[in-house]
Structures are given as structure tokens and as C-alpha cells.
Amino acid sequence: MSIASSPRTQAPEAPPTSKVEVIRRRREDRRVWLYVLPVSAVFLFVFIGPLFYTAWTALHETKYYQIGEFSGLNSFVELLSDPNLPNSIRTTLVFSLGALIIALPAGLLSAIVLNSLHRFKRSVRSLFLLTWLMSQATVGTIWLWFLNPNFGPATAITTSLGFGPTDVFSSPTTALLAVTLITAWWSYPQAMLLFLGALQTIPEELRESLKVDGGGLWHDFVNITLPFLRNTIVSVVVVLLMLYVQMVTIILVTTRGGPLRATETLSMRVFNQTFNDFNLSGASATAILLFTLNLVLTLAVIRFRRKESL
Amino acid sequence: MIKKRWRFAVALAAAASLLATGCSGSASESEGPVTLTYWDFLDPSQDNPRAKALKENLANFEAANPDIKVELAVVSLGDMLNRLPQAAAAGQAPDVFKMFTPQVPQMAAAGAYSPLPAAASEITDWLRPIDTLAGPDGQVAVPYEYRTCAFYYNEKVLKQLGVEVPKTYDEVVTVAGKAAKAGVTGFGTGFSDADNSAIIATFFDCFMSQVDQPIWNAEGKADFATEKGIEFGNFLADLRDAGALASSVTSDTYGTVADGLANGTVAMTVLGTERIVTMASQNPDVKWTSLPTASTGDDTGATIGWTLGIGADSEHADAAWKFIEYMTGPKAAAVMATGGEVPTRAATYDEAFFSTPEAKTVNKIAEYVKSNSEPHTYADDWIAVATGLSQAGQDLYLNKKSGSDFITSAQDAANK
Amino acid sequence: MTTATATAASRRRRSRSVLPTISTWVYIAISALIVLPPVVWIVSTSLKPEADTIKFPPEWIPSPISFDNYIGLLTPTNIRFFVNSLIYAGGSIVLALAICIPAAYVATRYRSRRMETLMTGILVLSMVPAIVVFIALYSMFVKTALINTYPMLIVVYTAIICGQSILFLRNFIENISVGIEEAAAIDGCTRLQILWHIIIPLIRPGIAAIAIFIFVFVWNDYLVGTVLATTEDMKTVQNGIVRYITTGFGNFWGLFSAFIIVAFVPVLTIFVAFQRWFIAGLTSGGVKG
DSSP, X not given: OOOOOOTTSOOOOOOOOSHHHHHHHHHHHHHHHHHHHHHHHHHIIIIIHHHHHHHHHHTEEEETTEEEEEOTTHHHHHHHHOTHHHHHHHHXXXXXXXXXXXXXXXXXXXXXXXXXXXXSHHHHHHHHHXXXXXXXXXXXXXXXXXXXXXXXXXXXXXXXXXXXXXXXXXXXXXXXXXXXHHHHHXXXXXXXXHHHHHHTTSOHHHHHHXXXXXXXXXXXXXXXXXXXXXXXXXXXXXXXXXXXXXXXXHHHHHTTTOSTTTTOOHHHHHHHHHHTSOOHHHHHHHHHHHHHHHHHHHHHHHHHHHHHHO | OHHHHHHHHHHHHHHHHHHHGGGOSSOOOOSSSEEEEEEESOOTTSSSHHHHHHXXXXXHHHHHOTTXXXXXXXXXXXXXXXXXXXXXXXXXXXXXEEEEGGGHHHHHHTTOEEOOOGGGGGOOOBSSOOTTSEETTEEOEEESSBBOEEEEEEHHHHHHHTOOOOOBHHHHHHHHHHHHHTTSEEEEOOOOOTTTTHHHHHHHHHHHHHTTOOSBOTTSOBOOOSXXXXXXXXXXXXXXXXXXXXXXXXXXXXXXXXXXXXXTOEEEEEEEGGGHHHXXXXXXXXXXXXXXXXXXXXXXXXXXXXXXXXXXXXXXXXXXXXXXXXXXXXXXXXXHHHTTOBOOXXXXXXXXXXXXXXXXXXXXXXXXXXXXXXXXXXXSOHHHHHHHHHHHHHHHHHSOOOHHHHHHHHHHHHHO | OHHHHHHHHHHHHHHHHHHHHHHHHHHHHHHHHHHHHHHHHHHHHHTSOGGGGGOSSOOSSOSSOOOHHHHXXXXXXXXXXXXXXXXXXXXXXXXXXXXXHHHHHHHHHSOOHHHHHHHHHHHHHTTSOHHHHXXXXXXXXXXXXXXXXXXXXHHHHHHHHHHHHHHHHHHHHHTSOHXXXXXXXXXXXXXXXXXXXXXXXXXXXXXXXHHHHHHHHHHHOOXXXXXXXXXXXXXXXXXXXXXXXXXXXXXXXXXXXXXXXHHHHHHHHHHHHTHHHHHHHHTTSOOOO
């Protein structure tokens, strides 16, 4: 009695013909949950447990990872009245938006260029993807070495041009700039991959406008293709922003949040508070703030998507 | 077929991980012989004299004590400072661990130590007094190697400038300014907190000893923002104003300054004596002498160095003490000295090695430690003091703060 | 007249097709200029003898070329880092496939409100910032014997990538016609047998892509190893890289560069060999950590 069904319809429920079948079907349905049990257990252990634990520690005093007495919203009050908090938030914004402004167009352009190639596609794709294949620790450290003020090639270039040695990580503004650029350098291929996927579903007429063909077609690109890519752009923005907001490794490996907290984003602050200041309660409060930020981002996307499909 | 290859690889990985779950990082007890867990930051598989000396000593100890095995866990100092308090709280502290002198009281207050057994008091020939290595319950650690601060200078650079070796910190500022104009870093220091603020904290420690300024008051609160303490801040501020600090000073560490000294880009600095031996082989132009003096005219710094102690609730306290006694004893210390470290007991210097010409430098340093340094007590918040110093230093350099601002903000940060 | 316009048109077309190629290749050249220098510098440093690595002004081409660094990095500690990373990666792949495939299957075929809620829950939880999770796990377990063990890290890695994996696999499973499963059910196969004998073989490309993605993710991860592995003998390859920078004794830049290259080789090899599956896995959306 199998009906030819499209892939997305469910298995049709045949009416139970006997009590035995009813029982078996019910037992089978319940067994379905066994299939998600391991995943749920793992998620409980890794995400739900720690989330509650974080909330718990944020509401208590802590000394050296020992939980002390209940202190209510003290840690949150301390967090919100901490003079360093506006700095952390501003740094997070500058860092995330700065990297986004670079990585997004770079990803889009790279995807377009890659898409338009007929020969050497594989090699160029490898070139574009190279930085994303490297780990964050690799990226941070190779730039540390490249920008080394005493022995790096960057210093050689700047001194030969008459400027001093490259001390990017010693001064607050250049440190933040460097960390932002390095992160954009590493992450733009992620944007490119998402755009590549979208570009391959564009109908033929719009493809023409992507062949970077001279003045007239730039208009078509902006007015026809870009709107088509709007959903993808939103996805890319969210993916990248979540990546940047949670970024710890690249900053940790290069500046550790310094100098003078110039590169201390919210995530970095959580890390530093836990492992440098041993302030678990404060770190938990900041962590909750960070989680809320992530949640807001995600909900905004879900709202946007729902609006689009209306 | 990819699938077959994958299946095999997956099965292999699964088997490996199953096997490996039995081999995780914690020590295993074997019945019969005793196994000591020992935390050290040195990695015996690295190719440098100190690591090699450690490896040799461990092997010799195990050979001399067939019923004691030593299981070395390589733990970085940062990880150690993080983990010891909770390991102790969980009853999982290592049997023996190395700790740096100023952080011993902090770890003791966090409950990481067992008090040393009575046998420990039978050793009386330590070169310097050891009663400062104590916690709330008494003596917890003994010194494993000694170091103090020395003043390093590049003789060639000073000759080219036509100046004498400075004898006071004011003279250092003048010479550093001249050196900076000649294109090198006048005075090497660093305000990075990446290595627990090692260079600025050590320099501060010695300077405060020189000017007789206790770092903490009777209640254990940091209290050094006095006239004498401000001298330290003013020294740094004067260096900055003379352009004598490296432009990378906010991210320079102990290691980068030592490197700069070795390759001739740093004219003068204050570092620990443990660098003397390697520095001599890296750059023969670099010489060392006693510290320049401040207003008190005193050049006695602080005796610091690595210590060994027994972990809290250790079940093998006697075996642990045997191990510590061996490692600080004459035979092991003589091996250690070949790696450039300064032994801590007088008996060691009777060993054959110390009458050989190779031992000349180590003997000289030992004499210097004896004559030019005193140990002192530390409160239980040295890490906060060190971090406060590096943060204040960054502030001093980037925001042109004054010397008194520097010392006050460092003190406040320590007391938070 | 038509010929004149035809020639003019073809000439315009020809010039049009030259221009985009030029601007395309200019873009590629600029990208190469931005992407390659640090990489080339590292390769160059790794091939220099120790003393040459700190020469100033720096030389781009090492002379003489020396492989000492590659030999020097083969210490037991470093080899242990590689073994650890392999174990973490392999274990995570096994565990993730074992628990995510059944979950994805059931989530696709047996949609009910409760199932959808569970899936949304899993998705939302995957949005918890990684650093928050690690720090909580560290404080929770630092006093126990669970910290610093292989299973602990493998479970953490698995949880992190499971959300995406399930979504990704769902897409594959949806494309399988239900008819096949129904036929098998009528023939008397249990759900488990259907899953094992029918579904899994049919989504092999998806599994391959996920496996590759997991391997790269675990191999490249730095944070989990730093926080949850507390002794050096449990740390990962990435920890090993940063170890040179933070605790490198003396002149370590040559060894460090060689280590980076050797650590990068596995990922690079997998990429070159399995480019299509690799990209399929990566395109599955937001990567963490």
C-alpha cells in the first residue's frame, strides 16, 4: 500500500488493523525518543548544566572557584557599575563591526570572482580558503611573528620607509586595529563559502550582471542581484557577528586583552576574570550578559526570516 | 572504498580512545613501591641545560631509591597557580611541586601545602634564612635554587658612549638617555602581564628591598606608596621622559628583554642572576654587577628563587621529603649547577664540581647572593601586586602618568 | 551596414571579455599579496638554521636551507600533542556520528511538536557562547577526576558540533524517498535496521563531509584544550603551538615555525584530497570557536 510520496511528506499512518499493531506502534513511537536520548544527555551535560551553573555562581560569592554565600544580584550590580564595562562593550562593538565591514565585502567579492572563473578555479579557491583552513592559534601566532618589532619583515618594511619598528601590539589603538584586521583576514572565507552557495542558485539572467562587465551592469548588480542575495547577506552577517562576539583565541594569543584593556572584548573579559582575577562570580555575570547578546542576535534573525517569508 | 577506509579509521580511533581513557593525566598508584607525583614547569624532553640537569637528577634519585618512583607532570606556572588551590581542596594536590618564592605564601594561604616534617629542621646550612617560606601552619617549602637581581650592562655600548658604569639609579637615567640617542634601548624592562609580570615584579621586589620599604603592612595590606616607594615610580617615569624605554615596553616580557640584552639592542637592565651563565655565552659584551643604589645607598636586593614543597594531604609525606632532600642536597645540586642554577646549601659547595674552573661563575653568583640579598616575607596576594605593577606600568608609559601615580595605582590594584 | 555593426559589436564583446578578466586577476593578485606573506614567512623561517631566524634585516629566502627545525621539533612532548589531537578528533567523530545520525534520522521522519521543540532547543543551546560553557565546565569539574581526561574533552567537542551536524544530516535524509523505508518496513525491518542498512549508506557523502568538518574543527581548536586539559600531557597540537610563544626558551622561532607547518599539514592534506566534501561541510553554516 505504498503511495508514491514526495520526499518531504511523512510516512502516512495506516489505520491500525489490530490491537497488537496498535500496541506495537505505540511502543515504536516511544522508542523514537531513545534515538534522541544520547544527544539530549550530551547537551544536558555540556550546555544546560553549565548554563545553570553559571547562573548559580553569578548569584553567589566565590573565592578561588569555591562557591560561597548567596549574594543575589550583587555580581550583576558590580558588573553594570564597573567602569571597565562600557570599555568592554565598546571594544566588542568596534572589533565585531570592524571585522564585519572587511570580511563581508571581501567574502562577497571573492565569491563573485571565484564564480566567474573558468580556468584555475581550484587553485584560486584554495588560495582564497587558505586563511580559513588555518586555526585561530596559528593565525594569531604567525602574525605575531610577522609583526615582531625586532626581527619581523613588517619592521623591515616600515623602517626602510622611514617609520619606526612595527610595535602594533604595544599601543592600544594599533593593537585593537591589528586584532580586528587579523580576525577579518582569517574569517572572510567563511563569508565567501556562504555566498558561493547562494550564488550558485542565482537564475541565468542575473548571472550576467555578475560578470563585472563595465559601468552599466554595476547598476544591475546593485538593484537586482544584491536584493536577491539579501537573505544570504543577513545569514552571513549573523554568522560572522556570532563568530566575532565569541572570539577569544586570536585575542588571547596576541594581546590577552591588553594593553590596558584596549582589546578586551566581552568574551576576553570573561576569560580574564576567570583565569587572571579568579573572580568566578563576576565572570559568570559577564557570561550571562554575553549569552543574552547572542540570544538577541539569534532572535533578531529568526524575526527577520519570518518577516521575509510572509 | 571510502566507506571501508572510514570504518577502519573510526574503529581504530574508538579503540585508541577506549585504551587512552585509562591513561589520562592523573597519577596512578601502584601497590608496593611508592609513586610520587611531582609538578614542575621544566620539560625534561627539551634541549637545554636546565632540563637536562633535571632529567639526570630524577634518574639518579630513582636509581638510589628503588622503592620510590617519581612521576613528573609538566605544568606551566600559570596552570599551577590556577590548579593548586582546587586540587588541594579536592585532595588531589601533587606530592611535590615547585613554586616561586613570592607566591609560596599565597599558595600556602590557599591550602596547597602540607607542613614539612620534623626531619626538615635537621638541615641547617642553607645559605640564606628560610623562615620566610612559611604559611599559616609553619614551614612549608625549602629553597631549591637561589637568585637575586643583578645589574646587567653592555660594556661595548657604554664604552662607545664614553661613560662609566652607573652606580646610582639617577646615573642610570642619564646613561640610558644617552644610549637611547645612540639608537639602542636605554634601559630594558617590560610591562606585559603575559608571564605573571615577571620582569617588573622582580625588579620591584629588589628595589623595595634596597630602599628598605616593606611591601605590606602588619595587616597584610599592600602599603608601599610612600616616599621611598615613589622613588621606584619616579625612576620609571624619568626613563620614559628620557626616551630610554623601548617602544614595545608595554608588551615586553622577561624573555624579550633578555633577548634584547643578548643581541645588543638593550644597553642596561635589571634581571635575575639566573641569566648570567647563558648571557655570558650569548653575548660576551654583557657584564653584570651589583645593583645601582637609590636614596639609601644600599645595594641589597631580595633573595628569591624556586622552592620545593609537599602538597596538601599527601599520603607519602616521608617519601616526598626524601625526594626534596635529595634534590636540594649536594649531589643533585651539583648537577643542577651545571645547568646554571645556584645551589642553596653550603654543603653543596664542597662537591668536586665547585673546585673546577667551570664552577667559577656559579661560585661567584653564590657569593653575590649571600652578600647582596636578603629574603623577606610576602603576603598572600603577590599575584595581584605583580599584575597591578604591569597595569600601572602600561598606564605610565601610554598615558604619561607620574611616578607617584604609578606606585599608588599599583598599590590600589593590589588591595582590591 | 550589418557587417560594420557586427564587427563593432564583436570588438566590443571582445574588449568586454578582456576587461573582466583583467580586473578579476587584479583582485586575485591583491588577495594573494594579502594572504600569502605571513605564510611564506613562516615557511621561510622553518627552513632556516637557528641563528639565521633572528637576523635583521630579515631574509625571505633562507640560505643555507636547513631541516634542523623539523627534526628538532620531534620531542616526546610534541609527539604527544599530535597523538592527543588525533585521539580527540577521532573520538569526537565516532561519538558525534553515533549520537547525531540517529537523532537526525528521527528528527526528520517523526516530526511532532515535541520533536520540533527539542530540535529548536538543541539549536538554541548551540548558540551559547563557547567560552561560557568551557569556564563553567572548568569550575564544575576542576575538583573532580573528570577534568583533564580524554572522554571529557571528546564529549565537549561532540556537543559543540552536534547542533550543526544534525541540521546538516537532516538535509540529506530529507532527500531520501520515504518509499524505500516503507517498503523495508513492510518487509519486516525494524527502525534500527532501516537506519543502519538503508539510510546510512545513502547519506555517505553527508557523513564524510561531517567527519571532515569535525576533524578540522577539533584539530584546529585551541580553547577547549587550554581550559579543560590542565597538564601538558593532555594538551592539543594548537596548545603546543602557543606553548612556543609563551614559554619558549631561548631562540625558538625556527622550531615554532616548523611546528606550525607540521600542524597544518593534516588539515591541508584533507582539504586537497576531499575538496568537495570539505566545502560541503564548511558551508553548513556558522562555525564556532
